[in-house]
Amino acid sequence: MQKYLILYGTVGCHLCDDAERVLQTLGLAYQTIDIIDDNRLLEKFATSIPVLQGADESYLYWPFDTEQVTHWLSEHR
Template sequence: MQKQLILLGTKGCHLCEDAERLLQELNLPYQYLDIIDDEKLLQHYEISIPVLLFASTDNTNELCWPFNTEMISHWLMHNE
């Protein structure tokens, strides 16, 4: 079973848009969570978005910006 990939970001963030394009280039299914909708996420990730992580984990293994498609693939391989 594949883990659900989550992209944390917020509207108007050009880096978050770049991260979405990278995930689309890799044809990776993901859920986008806007940190502005969650005070806890906002406090934790406000200056580090975009961030990739998996749902239902302790989020100790995150991929924070800057990243590219090669880095995403490598990170995913080591987190299966």
């Protein structure tokens, strides 16, 4: 069963683009959420994006690479 992932970021964030490439390289399904559209998310993640959220609501903060994402996912089943 594939995990449900959310990538928090915003338009024009080159680090967010890099994070998307990591997820795409791994072939993972994910949803992107722009934090600029939600004041609560903006306050929570403004200085941290990109941030990956797993199905168990754990977070992986940038910087991360394919190996780190794979390891993080294996720990959060």
